[in-house]
Amino acid sequence: MNIDLIRKETAGCSDKIFLNNAGSSLMPEIVVNTMVDYIKQEEQFGGYIIMNKNQEIISQFYEETAKLLNGKPSNIAFATSATDAYAKALSSISFKEGDCIITTIDDYISNQIAFISLQKRFHIEVIRVKNLSDHEIDLEDLEALIKKHHPKLIAVTHIPTNSGLIQNVEGVGAICKKYDILYLVDACQSVGQLKVDVQKIGCDFLTATGRKFMRGPRGTGFLYVSDKVLEQKLVPLFLDMRGANWTAFDDYEIFQTARRFEHWEISYSSLRGLTEAVKYANTIGLDQIEDYNRKLAETLRTGLHTKGYKVLDEGKHLASIVTFCNKDNEIENIQKVFSQSKVYFSISNKSSALIDFTHKNINAAIRLSPHYFNTLEEIETVVDLL
Known part of the structure; x- marks a missing residue:
């Protein structure tokens, strides 16, 4: 470098x-200049014309982010934050009373609050796996909990916001694959500072923000959605025309890619800025x-x-x-x-x-x-x- x-x-x-890069990092000049240039174009011609004119450039976001994660463009959705992406992933799972989520004691505060919210609304059970004496996830305890509770979802924060711990997301992924359980990884603090490979992790969902180690603008993030989830036709609770076609008065047909997790109205200048931030990291x-x-x-x-x-x-x-x-x-x-x-x-x-x-x-x-x-x-x- x-x-x-x-x-x-x-x-x-x-x-x-x-x-303070774990809070909100410093953007490279190319990120800022790209966003300003895009807004200047919107100033002159309006958002719709510039969006249509820049479709090929806009598609680079999905290509660069897929490259970053070792996925495919069809697995990537833009989000306004990691929490936005996380909420959409959670909302695509049909929880009902008696269901179970297994998570860790080191999961991010917003995730823990989301689990408790689901617990209060749907009367699901939230169980936290034990840590070993060295603070690592106890994979034996995790497997025992899976056999006992048959969870609908396992959720792990890759790196907690409050410590430098790198949790063993790959070890958890192998167990989730063994028992065919949906697996959600919060990579908010890991994407951009270390190599994150969704194939090695084996997750079904992975969420991240743009503003932290990715060095992108605030108000940006992304969601990785596995082929398994797409094939199972999971969709966020509230779709709009970005995620489906209205095919009959009382029916719709969902789109096949992860973009079904997006909403129609997004800030394309912010998306362009995040694209340049991802490209910057990929280049290094x-x-x-x-x-x-x-x-x-x-x-x-x-x-x-x-x-x-x-x-x-x-x-x-x-x-x-x-x-x-x-x-x-x-x-x-x-x-x-x-x-x-x-x-x-x-x-x-x-x-x-x-x-x-x-x-x-x-x-x-x-x-x-x-x-x-x-x-x-x-x-x-x-x-x-x-």
């Missing part, structure tokens, strides 16, 4: 140390991005340990999300130093990680999330500040 060129093409990293190569990010995160964790801070990330495989606090669990002084020194960071609160932070006996943590436009020198500067 040409880090100097990448930083030159990332205007926002010139005057600060930006370490996720293998290189993953290797470099691992080096940044390992250097940061080592430095924090050396300075006597409590690093909270647990698991065999850790990602480019680093959470920590003082030994007395205090974070206020760290916030003050970072804010004064133009280090951009985030705070993970217990309300977003209720189970995990209860087990860790903390109320909040500093979250740093370096990405491939950061340098090792910046990491060393942050450690020296601390």
Whole structure:
């Protein structure tokens, strides 16, 4: 990777140390320029004409995203966020009273709330699989729960928002395939920072956002839908003319691709921006991005340990999300130093990680999330500040 060129093409990293990529990352110039250019065209000619004129360019989104995930364009749907994609996936499953969802204690807050909402409305059961002592998913417990409860869905967050844990989504996928269970993966924090391969994972749905490690605009995301789901004719609860043809007064015919999970009205300037962000990552190569990010995160964790801070990330495989606090669990002084020194960071609160932070006996943590436009020198500067 040409880090100097990448930083030159990332205007926002010139005057600060930006370490909040797990929140909302810095867009490359090509992303911003593409969106502005598209809006300028709409300004002159209106949205419909420009949409029709740019159909070939718009289709690049599906091709580039399929390339990113090792899928096919027909498996990809645009979404306005990862939560939008997640809700559409959940709504395509016909839950009824007595059904069961198996998830983890590390699933994302919005996902956990969605499960509880389904539980309250449809009286389904939500069961959380145990973790091993090293914080990995207990696959034996998962298989035992499957045999006992016969779940309708298994849902796993690849990387939780509140820690660097990389969950064993491939191991879970193999078990889901064995028992033919629908499998939903939230890749909101993993897509863009490491290689994500839907064929290796074996998932039926995978959701992601554009604004985080993908370095796209806010208000964008995508949904991967497997061929199995498409062949089973699963559709979101509320279709519109983007997902089906109105064939009779009281009937419709669904479209064959994952675009049935989209709605007609979307921001095409945002879609174009996300396309360029995905293309940017594909051009660099996720293998290189993953290797470099691992080096940044390992250097940061080592430095924090050396300075006597409590690093909270647990698991065999850790990602480019680093959470920590003082030994007395205090974070206020760290916030003050970072804010004064133009280090951009985030705070993970217990309300977003209720189970995990209860087990860790903390109320909040500093979250740093370096990405491939950061340098090792910046990491060393942050450690020296601390």
